[in-house]
Amino acid sequence: MELVSPDALADGDPCVSFETWTRQRKIVSIGSNAGAEPLPFQEWHHFKEAFAPEVVARAVRESHRPVAKCLDPFGGSGTTALASQFLGISPTTIEVNPYLADLIEAKLSAYDPDELAQDFRRIMRTTSRQAGSLRKLSYLPATFVESAGADRWIFDRAVARRIACHLDAIDTLPSTHHRRLFRVLLGGMLIAVSNVIINGKGRRYRRGWTERRTPPEMVDMLFKQRCQAAITEIHEHRYRRHRRHTILRGDCLSKLAAATPADLAVFSPPYPNSFDYTDVYNVELWMLGYLDSPDSNHVLRRSTLCSHVQLKRDFLAAPPGSLRLSRALGRLRRERDNLWSPWIPDMIGHYFHDMCKVLGLLRERLTSQAEVWAVVGDSRYAGIQIPVARILADYAPKLGYRVLNIEPFRSMRASAQQGGQHRLAESLLVLQKED
Ligand SMILES: C[S@@+](CC[C@H](N)C(=O)[O-])C[C@H]1O[C@@H](n2cnc3c(N)ncnc32)[C@H](O)[C@@H]1O
Secondary structure (H helix, E strand, C coil), X not given: CCECCXXXXXXXXXXXXXXXXXXXXXXXXXXXXXXXXXXXXXXXXCCCCCCCCHHHHHHHHHCCCCEXXXXXXXXXXXXXXXXXXXXXXXXXXXXXXXXXXXXHHHHHCCCCHHHHHHHHHHHHHHHHHCCCCHHHHCCCCCCCECCCCCCCCCECHHHHHHHHHHHHHHHCCCCHHHHHHHHHHHHCCCHXXXXXXXXXXXXXXXXCCCCCCCCCHHHHHHHHHHHHHHHHHHHHCCCECCCCCEEEECCHHHHHHHCCCEEEEEECCCCCCCCCHHHHCHHHHHHCCCCCCHHHHHHHHHCCCCCCCCXXXXXXXXXXXXXXXXXXXXXXXXXXXXCCCCCHHHHHHHHHHHHHHHHHHHHHCEEEEEEEEEEEECEEECCXXXXXXXXXXXXXXXXXXXXXXXEEECCCCCCHHHCCCCCCCEXXXXXXXXX
């Protein structure tokens, strides 16, 4: 398979290959990193919903046309874009969640490791001299920081003060790139120093959290360790076969039109399983200042793909074209009274409305015969299965694609996107643009 990359390094330049980055590890399933050796950059924020970068390498290898540019409309932790850089391919990523968009940009950016180390020492010096003030975090919702009279809070006061102190120190750095990187590294450890845990079902308090307080020094210790590890990773992987990237921040339904044409799209959209990404990353979004009012939270939620019922919307109907979906929706409507939310059938309909729109817009941004590799997951409500890959395959011809492959796979552990349910299939759906 020929790789065409205008920004690839010249012959003889040192470069870190995809295989060096992934250490030729053995993976159980391309659908998830679960059970596989963790990779450099991917632990900056442990992103349970990520697929393995090996899916990107396979897509490039098996693509029926040369791949110079790769597009991901649902960036997440940036797996497609980062893998593309190591494969010598120019990546474009769209991500609606501003914290995740920063996480992706922090991984893809080029840095001078010496300047980075200097700024890291600067943060260390400042934070060792200052205690930190909670004034900076006064905009947070009441449940975030311990206060008199409250019975629950996500961060103990002393811990929140250390976080504020680090945020203050980061804010003084002159380089936007460096500020972004250090903020993201702080973001990736927030849950570890909080009183909550996050799982496929959302956020809950740790068992016995009132008795087991987090020592505030843990903020300093973890931040230091994470920065040292990240700077080493950046240094060791700085010569990638492709060094540029494009990140489009916002809803892919409005941003796709701005993407440059790509020869391949590799992505995993949210699954229609009521997993609300805005909720899952709420702690990071608020603590790092991406959200500062209930309104901003609402606006972000509204711009995410319709895959949950947490937000009441004017649900739009799925387009005609899948008998399979019509039947499933009919059964769901008849069972409405037995569903945990009566809005589930409408949400599922709207999900396919959005997904068809994404595939339609994406087709306009693909070069001749380009392929779409999508990792999608089924969902099930009141025993009624929603076979997402099959339904999207039903729509494919109408949207201007030919179906090349539907490959169900099982992960050893249930994926986070599936809320811990083992029986639901995840599949790789491969489509090819028909000219
Ligand atoms: C399953 S994750 C992607 C995981 C990614 N493949 C990886 O390996 O890290 C789906 C992502 O889509 C994002 N998303 C949801 N709605 C979106 C939209 N309308 N436009 C762009 N991104 C969206 C979510 O914030 C989430 O990060």
